[in-house]
Amino acid sequence: PDKTAKRRAKHLNVHExxxxxxxxxxxxxxxxxxxxxRGCAYAxxxxxxxxxxxxxxxxxxxPVGCGQYSWGSRRNYYAGxxxxxxxxxxxxxxxxxxxxxxxxxxxxxVKLIDELQELFPLNNGISIQSECPIGLIGDDIEAVSKAxxxxxxxxxxxxxxxxxxxxxSQSLGHHIANDAVxxxxxxxxxPEKSQFEPTPYDVxxxxxxxxxxxxxxxxILLEEMGLRVIAQWxxxxxxxxxxxxxxxxxxxxxxxxxxxxxxxHMEEKFGIP
Numbered sequence: 001p002d003k004t005a006k007r008r009a010k011h012l013n014v015h016e017x018x019x020x021x022x023x024x025x026x027x028x029x030x031x032x033x034x035x036x037x038r039g040c041a042y043a044x045x046x047x048x049x050x051x052x053x054x055x056x057x058x059x060x061x062x063p064v065g066c067g068q069y070s071w072g073s074r075r076n077y078y079a080g081x082x083x084x085x086x087x088x089x090x091x092x093x094x095x096x097x098x099x100x101x102x103x104x105x106x107x108x109x110v111k112l113i114d115e116l117q118e119l120f121p122l123n124n125g126i127s128i129q130s131e132c133p134i135g136l137i138g139d140d141i142e143a144v145s146k147a148x149x150x151x152x153x154x155x156x157x158x159x160x161x162x163x164x165x166x167x168x169s170q171s172l173g174h175h176i177a178n179d180a181v182x183x184x185x186x187x188x189x190x191p192e193k194s195q196f197e198p199t200p201y202d203v204x205x206x207x208x209x210x211x212x213x214x215x216x217x218x219x220i221l222l223e224e225m226g227l228r229v230i231a232q233w234x235x236x237x238x239x240x241x242x243x244x245x246x247x248x249x250x251x252x253x254x255x256x257x258x259x260x261x262x263x264x265h266m267e268e269k270f271g272i273p
Contacts, residue, residue, distance in 0.1 A: 040164030042066055044173020045180075046129040048258055050160065052076035052209050052234045053242070054086040055124040057116055060093040061109060061141065062131025066164070067093035077213045078236040084122055092116065096133055105139050113148045113157070124239045125156035127180075135163035145184075156239060158184040171257065178261035181242060186269075189243045196244045202230045204248040206263055207255030210235025218254070233259060246270045 015022035039047065042060075047070045050058050060067030071091040080086030094100075094108050113126060126148075128141050141159040149157045160180045162173045203222060208215040215235045222229055230248055231241035245251070251263050251272050266272045 039170035039173070041162045041167040041170070041173035041176060042129060042131055042164040043070060044167070044170030044175075044258070045160050045162035045177040046070055046173075047074060048170060048209065049174055049177035049234060050127050050129065050158075050180075052078070052088060053127075053237050053239065054078040054080055054088050055238045055240075056127055056156075057087050057090075057092055057120060057123045057125075058127045058129055059109075059112065059116075060091065060131060061096075061105070061128050061139075062094065062133050063096040064093050066131045067091050074209070075212050076235050077210050077216070083120065087120065087123065096131075101133055101137060104137060105134070106141075106144055109139070109141065109144050110148065113144070117152060125158070127158040127160055129160050130163045132164045135161065135165070156185065156188075174258040175261050178259065178265075181262055182265050185239075185242050186246060186265075196230075196240075196247060198247045198249075199228055200249060201226060201228045202248050203227045203250045203252055204231040204233065204241075204245045205229060206231075206233045206245075206251045206253045207257075207259035208232060208235055209255070215254075222252070233262075246272070248272050 010023075010025040013022040013024050046058060046060060046066075050056075051070070051074070060070065068091065076088055078086050078088050082089055092112075094105055094112050096105055096108075100108055109128065116123065116126065128145060130139075130141060134141065141161075145157040145159040149155050158180055160177060162176045166172055166176070205215055205218055205222070208218060210216065210232065215232050219229045219232070231237065231245045233242070233245070246266060246269075248266075249272070251266060253259060253263050
């Protein structure tokens with residue numbers, strides 16, 4: 001169609017000698033509701049950072065498509081029993097319909113969290129991964145998270161404002177996810193309640209998603225050197241490992257692009273190099 005052809009014309013061009021670029025427009029924000037060939041902020045948060053944390057349930061809050069698209073597409077290997085203490089390969093979505101866009105999805109989210117607690121009582125926490133419509137209609141996922149956390153005895157429930165249209169790529173989603181860990185895990189966790197006993201040889205593997213088991217290989221090498229790996233972020237990782245990381249003596253950063261934000265924060269606040 002003419003309208004589409006006009007829009008697509010900006011995405012394909014021939015580079016001419018002597019010109020600095022070929023005029024292609026690619027670094028543009030996602031259009032809400034339109035499937036893009038590259039990742040969005042939601043993909044960076046749910047698909048990369050939060051999704052591999054195995055003992056938490058990660059809700060794709062919005063229409064079913066985003067959750068379906070991000071479901072099981074990455075080989076984030078993990079040890080555990082699916083549906084009991086690990087939930088990586090399961091998809092949880094609030095399955096937004098038109099009426100939810102009009103009347104809001106807060107009540108649906110409350111019902112969903114209650115159902116998850118009934119079906120999967122051994123989950124150690126929940127994250128709410130926002131899709132585009134959540135930001136557009138202004139659902140108060142923070143209020144729902146606080147209320148449900150209190151109802152379930154201080155359970156960790158993390159609202160993540162990672163609506164796809166917020167950034168031009170996955171990268172902002174990484175940053176938003178890192179900030180959510182800072183604000184909803186680190187800032188609310190009291191080390192006094194932890195049973196964790198530190199040693200001088202504690203290290204954390206940051207920014208390794210255990211794609212095909214690579215974090216396991218790194219871990220073997222580090223432990224054979226005499227170090228103790230206390231956390232993997234976030235491949236085969238757990239909520240307890242996230243909470244223990246501020247007691248690490250060194251953060252070993254693998255994927256700088258996705259985890260430099262939280263690593264800088266830990267260096268500034270906890271003095272972890």
